[in-house]
Amino acid sequence: MKRTRLPTVAVLFVLLVSAVAVGVSPSVSATDGDDAGDERADATTLESGSVATDAISAGDEDWYSFDAEKGDRLFVELTALTEEYDQLRMEIFAPDGSELGESANSTGNPQKLDVDRGPTAWGGDVAPETGTYYVKIEPWVNDGTTLTEYELTVETTSQDADRPGDSPTTAEPIDGNATVTGTMSGADVDTYAIELAEGESIEASIESETDVLGNIQLVEPSASEYMPNEYDEQYDLSGGPALNDEFSYMATETATYYLRVYPGNNSKAWFQQSSSYELSVSTSSNDSAVPADNVGDSLSEATTMDANGTETGTIFGTDADWYAFDATAGQSIGVELTATSENEEDLVFSIYNPDGDEIGEYPNDAMNPAYHTDRFATGPWTGGGDTATQSGTYYVKVSGAGPVEQTAYDLSVQTRHIDGHEPNEQPSMATSIHDGSSGVMTGSDADTYTIELEEGDRVEATLDRRGDFEIHTQLLRPDTPDSLDSESEWEYDASEWTVDGFNATINESGTYYVRVYPVENTIRSFFETVDYTLSISVNGKDVSSDTDRTPDDDTDTPRNETPTETDEQTTDSPTDEGVTADNTPDDSTQSDDDTATTSDGVDESEDDESKENDGKSNDSTDDSAEQPC
Secondary structure, rough: OOOOOOHHHHHHHHHHHHOOOOOOOOOOOOOOOOOOOOOHHEEEEEOOEEEEEEEOOOOOOEEEEEEEEEEEEEEEEEEEEEOOOEEEEEEEEOOOOOEEEOOHHOOOOOOEEOOOOOOOOEEEEOOOEEEEEEEEEEEEEEEEEEEOEEEEEEEEOOOOOOOOOOOOHHHHEEOOOOOEEEEOOOOOEEEHHHEEOOOOEEEEEEEEEEHOOOOOEEEOOOHHOOOOHOHHHEEEEOOOOOOOOOEEOOOOOOOEEEEEEEOOOHHHHHHHEEEEEEEEEEEEEHHEEEEEEEOOOHHOOEOOOOOOOOEEEEHHHHHHHEEEEEEEOOOEEEEEEEEOOOOOOEOOOEOOOOOOOOOOOOOOOOOOOEEEOOOOOOOOOOEEEEEEEEEEEEEEEEEOOOOEEEEEEEEEEEEEEEEEEOOOHHHOOOOOHHHEEEEEEEEOEEEEEEEOOOOOOOEEEEEEEEEEEOEEEEEEOOOOOOOOOOOOOOOOOOOOOOOEEEEOOOOOEEEEEEEEEOOOOOOOHHOEEEEEEEEEOOOOEEOOOOOOOOOOOEEEOOOOOOOOHHHHHHOOOOOOOEEOHHOOOOHHHOOOOOOOOOOOEEEOOOOHHHHHHHHHHOOOOOOOHHHOO
């Protein structure tokens, strides 16, 4: 139920003052009590320049309609007349039912057309078609109790009916050398489409009666699906969000680009103003600016490179460089990318397995969804990798984080053997705990072991770590899926963590999984290694090693206690200068035929006689001795 309206004399005085204040016709169209329609079909009709007053409370809606011609500037203002009022908001709708209206910045509220910051809200747009438009008014929340009286003003002003569209999909095509004229208001955006070839330069400038209403922006081709109010720096090619009256740019791809004329301020004052403008555009070809590209542009055309090698290249525009290298199941793959140009444009890379699926553990100090050379955060260098779960050809894709003018780079790839249990990244690849529970870990690695447990068992794990970054353990339940990601593995955790391991009381008999994984996965840890020994006991009995075998002192010495010359070569991690073939272990000493060891360090070779001899005499060049598997 709506409250009795203000005395007629007072209302007429308010309406006349309001009409004069906004510069509209003094003719007034006022509703009586609950005359405003409660739904669109019953909307109360208003004339341009008219003012309506009514009252509204929680749960109610008031609808108004007015006619406009295509290209008209629409301006709507809502003012609460009640001293203590519920917050109101209004929305404008086109004849086809789509919502219109540019947010008014000076309200200080991201929602358009509300009175959260004061008793007045305003907004508008440019009519996209001739027809009937609608305004809906409602309380901001529906649990209020205040009956709020308000005043609604609607104004339409003729503008350039043949103006270009607001969005790329309705943009007006223009030639590479042209001058166009138009009219701009605080609720308007004019969009022009221009064809540019890779390497072609464009210069544009604008002159207008009012500087704030005459700004230009070049928008990249990929923004064609976005509406104007969703543009941001991500799509801008003309110098960022600052007000621009001129710019120059060299196209990085052959495509349709968009020139956007926009207001620099959409406050109430600019919503009610218009300004003519003149936009001048010129283009010129510059084929020599496009660098030669001898690297494959797709996975199927990838350029072959050596694992443990470095390649150099240049990214221009939306170009992508693809490289292929071979890796063996169980090897650690490390990739480094360095942007060598002095400009501030960023590059990214991604890694793909032989099936063409993207792989790679993203380090905490890199940026998703690819390894990112963020000039302002991590600098011009980034790195990362994964463990090869199958043998075959792997791929690296290098591209710009966005279109780039021209950025040179160095790309290095490193493959190396980790330990004899690899690949054991997932439960489907897990190694039995009796096969040994010592190993080597990198920042992109995860080691998974199986253990059979009975209901009521008490399991304890202790992890002895020897290296520069932290690693952790956890016990996963029998219902754990064959493959895990870093987000889902916690759903299956059955362990009670301790400082250096875990405890767990088993509630269900079955096959459990012990996971060893890095806690720290910074970029640098992807090129470092950590030796560890995992000790598991069930009901106080050690089950993590073969107790029937006697450790041999020569093979049971931890690698970092008395390193040999060969050990140092194998465990060296890349320096800050980058990963190169010079500091990478020779594949000839780390083939896939490396023998596994138990936690005692005893070789499990197929040849028992060789195994016995190895145990008695262990040469420092024997690769198996340096792998504490």
